[in-house]
Amino acid sequence: MRGGILAPFVLAGALCACADQTRLSERSHISGASFRDVSALTVFIADILADTLPPATTTLRVIPLSGDDPDHAAFLLANTLRERGFALSPDGMPYPGSHSVRYAVSPVGGNLVLELDADDASTTCLYGHTPSGALKPVGSCTSRNGTSLTLRIPAIALPDREPMALATAAPAVATHPLPSQPRGPFPITPSGPAEVPTQTPVVAPLPRPIITQAPLPVWVLLKGEPVRDQMLAWGDKAGWTVIWPVDREMNWIVPVTTSFTGRFDDKESGPLAQVIRTLVAEDKPVKLDLYYPNRTAVISNTGVAQ
Structure with missing residues (x-):
């Protein structure tokens, strides 16, 4: 009897897992989105994954796009994921220990729906546009937990109205050529040890903290x-x-x-x-x-x- 009661639940779990694997076996795809939309969506996807997984120790296998990629979505997403610190498997090939990622974007009316799968976890988010044309979330994302992964949706701060009346103009950009390399940080010269009286015991100085700067975008x-x-x-x-x-x-x-x-x-x-x-x-x-x-x-x- 116990086996008969549990059987439907076991079968449902198997079907659910099978559905997840089917979605991950499909290629990613994007339709109905402009270049500006695609650029914003790649940032949203990278932010969700970076909020869910530690980028410095995570390798992602991004399922390639089906068909043409006129808006360079694959390049933009790969570039943004690397900015966040993720390692990527080449050409979406399986890689030991990697997390499989698939994304699909489709139009719904004047909005766009993003379906994002990471292993067997998934989330679906709806995006609309601000008056100035920027992409923005509409409502909350609908997420489903995976076996060992839960996609976390970070807060997104985007302008939701037209810019205010412009104040006094800033100076126009100069036309002289820029240096080929960005300016580096000011050199930090360690100071010498302070003079210590002979009668005072010598105490080893504490190690200086390592000052790190976030890389420029x-x-x-x-x-x-x-x-x-x-x-x-x-x-x-x-x-x-x-x-x-x-x-x-x-x-x-x-x-x-x-x-x-x-x-x-x-x-x-x-x-x-x-x-x-x-x-x-x-x-x-x-x-x-x-x-x-x-x-x-x-x-x-x-x-x-x-």
Whole structure:
């Protein structure tokens, strides 16, 4: 009798596990999302995984995308996961001790649904758009615990309204070339030991604490994508609103993939400032103003080559 009672539960568990393995055997896929959406979603996925697993000791096997990848989702996700500190198995191949990750994005009305699987744990999240076009969560994610893994959903702070009226403009970005390498930290010279009186016992000094700095974020400008779309996506990632005119004459195609480092809001050597300076050096009539109180970057057409 006991076996008869337990049998349905055992069967249900087996079916559930089988369903999980079936989903992980399918390829990842994305449909109905813009480049800006894809860029934001890769950050959301990386944040969920980094909040769930220790990146420094975790290897991920990301299930490859099916079909074409016009918005470079695989590259953007891999780059963001490596930024978080994860190791990745090559080409989504099985790797001992790795966690399998699959993602699927589909449109629902004007929103997007993200299904994320990590081993046999899963979560489903709904995303809409702010008035300025940034992707934002709609409601709470629906998660199901796995055998040994529970996906944790971090809080996401995104602007939910249009930027406030702009205050006095910040100085325009200078047009002189930037140094090829970011500035390094100031050198720290250890001070010599203090003079010790002969009658005082010598005490070994305490070890100096090791001061570490978080690595500067990396910003990748992708070949073949419009520069305006990529700057809007960078702004979303940094929590800034980027205002760039919808003008075909100001939405140039990036000719080569390039990486930048630095804080997004650094008006002298930040990634956005470097991109604008590069455009100015190519006689593009653009100017950048940064408004720090409401975290807004405005790119305008000067009308003349600089």
